[in-house]
Amino acid sequence: MAFEGLADRLQHTIQKIKGKGKVTEQDVKEMTREVRLALLEADVNFKVVKDFIKRVKERAVDQEVMESLTPGQQVIKVVKEELTDLMGGDQSKIAVADRPPTVIMMVGLQGAGKTTTTGKLANLLRKKYNKQPMLVAADVYRPAAINQLETLGKQLDMPVFSLGTEANPVDIANQAIEQAKNEHHDYVIIDTAGRLHVDSDLMDELQQIKSNVTPDEIFLVVDAMTGQDAVNVADSFNEQLDLTGVVLTKLDGDTRGGAALSIKAVTDKPIKFAGMGEKLDELEAFHPERMASRILGMGDVLSLIEKAQDNVDEKRAKELEEKMRSASFTFDDFLEQMDQVKSMGPLEDLIGMIPGANKMKGLKNVQFDDKQLSHVEAIIQSMTKAERQDPSIMNASRKKRIAQGAGRSVSEVNRLLKQFNEMKKMMKQMSGMQKGKKGKKGKGFNFPFM
Amino acid sequence: MSFFKKLKDKFTGNSENEEVSDKYKEGLSKTRNSFSSKINDLVARYRKVDEDFFEDLEEILISADVGVSTVMDLIDELKMEVKRQNIKDSAKVKEVISEKLVEIYYGEEDDQVEELNIKDNELSVMLFVGVNGVGKTTTIGKVAHKLKQEGKNVVLAAGDTFRAGAIDQLQVWGDRVGVEVIKHNEGSDPAAVIYDGVQAAKSRNADVLLCDTAGRLQNKVNLMNELSKVKRVIEREIPGAPHEVLLVLDATTGQNAMSQAKTFSESTDVSGIVLTKLDGTAKGGIVLAIRNELQIPVKLVGLGEKVTDLQTFDANAFVYGLFADMLEEQE
Known part of the structure; x- marks a missing residue:
């Protein structure tokens, strides 16, 4: 499939940029190009893509991102944030009218799945919210559309209001509301006929229904496979009817569903539900985050991005690196760094995130022992402030007190102190090496907890 | 004979064809209005055929759901063609565009109408x-x-x-x-x-x-x-x-x-x-x-x-x- 190739390429570009300590504008350009292609292949409208790429570029070449310690990761983070932002948050609530019944109007193009969705929505209202909906067959144009809704009503054991194909849809809607009031239905779902957004007569009809029954919700039902035209359709329906939400159908297919992004962008109305199958219970709340990954075709890429996102406080990390360079690194700094490391997950995976450490050869394929880590922590926490700032004041009685406080032996305290000193020495060498001086090759760099 | 001339001859020559093309014109009026007006806008906006021109053309074609890779190929071919024929006037590109679109569809084969396969005297x-x-x-x-x-x-x-x-x-x-x-x-x-x-x-x-x-x-x-x-x-x-x-x-x-x-x-x-x-x-x-x-x-x-x-x-x-x-x- 074409888009699988695209997703691969996108992944590749992201991988490449992720580890970069320095990101050029060219890198950003290359990556946004791939993102653009992926979005277009997914049927996101080209105008929406254009705006999106523009925003990503602006933010990505921003000073803060470029000068951050991990610019590669920052750029990816920007892409993800913008994408999720565009998709909006979870909003699958349905309005409740002050005085029942709550009226929901289903509108959309032919074949989008309005009638099926009407049945599914009624089912959801009853099952999840314990409501008693009534269905209204207002599609008098398509042959057997009324039969279809009546059959669904039978399957669900729910009342369907219809006046046959000769009646006017506006009258049908009016009378249906009256009957719903009399029979104390709390929800009325009106299934209207599919129509083109450019068919002014039929769009007028919808406006008339709207002004007559003043619906609490007007849902645009859209086929998830819709292409570039989704913006025209959604925009037009929204302009003429002021939609309250969108239902995306046929999402159980293999479409990437870029239409979702387009519709959200042009109407700014929430996508509330997604049709996930042919059965009547297969209507789900819409998950913008999942949709974002699906559109980019990179479920695992997104989780990768998440991991790559800096758990490290950028500013502190930079300070730490400065301290390491100037060798004014103290036990306090050390403790803080350890805390950050621990909060990020398995140590082996995270070595690369310790500033400077990914440049050290010896640190690859290192095994860490988490238990030792907590011993080290205990020892440092047993030190006084002065000792942490300046370990050189350490004498036998101090060491003994620390060992007792931490519940470890004095020899362990000694080992930590020795390793800490070695580490500081190494840092000095390292910063020297990084500056290009040919440093002496040390005997290997060991963290005190290794 | 130019491509447009050929098309026009074909569809104004006899009444049956005219009827067909009228249907298309009618049915596609909305499509056509937006699509061709965009091409016209494009041509009007650009006197010269340059990178910006092709970029806009690319967008128009993508908006028609032609698909990114097809569009990229088409644009590449158009660029070649423009170079080859030394076209500097954007109005002339219109013709080349439609020619290429038909060509994508038919490929190397002759352009023929493909009718439904219905047998005589059998089911x-x-x-x-x-x-x-x-x-x-x-x-x-x-x-x-x-x-x-x-x-x-x-x-x-x-x-x-x-x-x-x-x-x-x-x-x-x-x-x-x-x-x-x-x-x-x-x-x-x-x-x-x-x-x-x-x-x-x-x-x-x-x-x-x-x-x-x-x-x-x-x-x-x-x-x-x-x-x-x-x-x-x-x-x-x-x-x-x-x-x-x-x-x-x-x-x-x-x-x-x-x-x-x-x-x-x-x-x-x-x-x-x-x-x-x-x-x-x-x-x-x-x-x-x-x-x-x-x-x-x-x-x-x-x-x-x-x-x-x-x-x-x-x-x-x-x-x-x-x-x-x-x-x-x-x-």
């Missing part, structure tokens, strides 16, 4: 397949009408036993057009319905049997297997049948249409496409890529809701429809 079977909501049943109603007008004896088989009301919907069409509908109850085996349809068509000496099937998303393996079975039943009963397997595509569908064409072809060996709902603002540009990549021609297009709005597809007429405004301006 021809057509199977209609596609995803949900593309307009299969409506298309069958329209095709039945068309064939009936041509004096053919038509039988319909209600193979969509799944969707609520689908059988009724086909029956309404049968009544309207005045042809017989072979049907079972909702939920019954579609292959059995089609089998009965074949038998009924044979015994009634029908000319054409049109088989409806339930809409199904192409990634549902079970449902696709069911469709293969339906096709096998037809093959077994009549050698050489089905004579057409028509994939019905919704013009508003984006790049997923390619996946639909591929998968449905794998399970039922699709012989042609019916492109529906072309009377909206959608362009259905993906058919260019489908024809180009899978060699599946578009045979019919739905240009409106009326029963007579289903037309034989002609790529030249299609392009003519898209560019009609521009052609008229050139006069």
Whole structure:
């Protein structure tokens, strides 16, 4: 499939940029190009893509991102944030009218799945919210559309209001509301006929229904496979009817569903539900985050991005690196760094995130022992402030007190102190090496907890 | 002779062609307005043919759902052509654009209208397949009408036993057009319905049997297997049948249409496409890529809701429809 190739390429570009300590504008350009292609292949409208790429570029070449310690990761983070932002948050609530019944109007193009969705929505209202909906067959144009809704009503054991194909849809809607009031239905779902957004007569009809029954919700039902035209359709329906939400159908297919992004962008109305199958219970709340990954075709890429996102406080990390360079690194700094490391997950995976450490050869394929880590922590926490700032004041009685406080032996305290000193020495060498001086090759760099 | 001249001659020469092109012009008026006005805007905005020009052209084509990779290829070719012919005037590029679009569709082959394969004096079977909501049943109603007008004896088989009301919907069409509908109850085996349809068509000496099937998303393996079975039943009963397997595509569908064409072809060996709902603002540009990549021609297009709005597809007429405004301006 074409888009699988695209997703691969996108992944590749992201991988490449992720580890970069320095990101050029060219890198950003290359990556946004791939993102653009992926979005277009997914049927996101080209105008929406254009705006999106523009925003990503602006933010990505921003000073803060470029000068951050991990610019590669920052750029990816920007892409993800913008994408999720565009998709909006979870909003699958349905309005409740002050005085029942709550009226929901289903509108959309032919074949989008309005009638099926009407049945599914009624089912959801009853099952999840314990409501008693009534269905209204207002599609008098398509042959057997009324039969279809009546059959669904039978399957669900729910009342369907219809006046046959000769009646006017506006009258049908009016009378249906009256009957719903009399029979104390709390929800009325009106299934209207599919129509083109450019068919002014039929769009007028919808406006008339709207002004007559003043619906609490007007849902645009859209086929998830819709292409570039989704913006025209959604925009037009929204302009003429002021939609309250969108239902995306046929999402159980293999479409990437870029239409979702387009519709959200042009109407700014929430996508509330997604049709996930042919059965009547297969209507789900819409998950913008999942949709974002699906559109980019990179479920695992997104989780990768998440991991790559800096758990490290950028500013502190930079300070730490400065301290390491100037060798004014103290036990306090050390403790803080350890805390950050621990909060990020398995140590082996995270070595690369310790500033400077990914440049050290010896640190690859290192095994860490988490238990030792907590011993080290205990020892440092047993030190006084002065000792942490300046370990050189350490004498036998101090060491003994620390060992007792931490519940470890004095020899362990000694080992930590020795390793800490070695580490500081190494840092000095390292910063020297990084500056290009040919440093002496040390005997290997060991963290005190290794 | 210039490309436009050729087109114009072709469609103004005789009355039958004129009628066809009028239909296209009418049905595609919305499509055409937006598409060709964009091309015109583009041409008006740019005196010179430069990078910006091509970038905008790329966007116009992408907005027609032609698909990114096809567009990229097309733009590359256009650039070559512009260089080769040393075109500096953007107005001239219009012609090259439409020429290339037709060329993408036909590839190396001659541009010919691909008619439905209907045998004389023997039963021809057509199977209609596609995803949900593309307009299969409506298309069958329209095709039945068309064939009936041509004096053919038509039988319909209600193979969509799944969707609520689908059988009724086909029956309404049968009544309207005045042809017989072979049907079972909702939920019954579609292959059995089609089998009965074949038998009924044979015994009634029908000319054409049109088989409806339930809409199904192409990634549902079970449902696709069911469709293969339906096709096998037809093959077994009549050698050489089905004579057409028509994939019905919704013009508003984006790049997923390619996946639909591929998968449905794998399970039922699709012989042609019916492109529906072309009377909206959608362009259905993906058919260019489908024809180009899978060699599946578009045979019919739905240009409106009326029963007579289903037309034989002609790529030249299609392009003519898209560019009609521009052609008229050139006069």
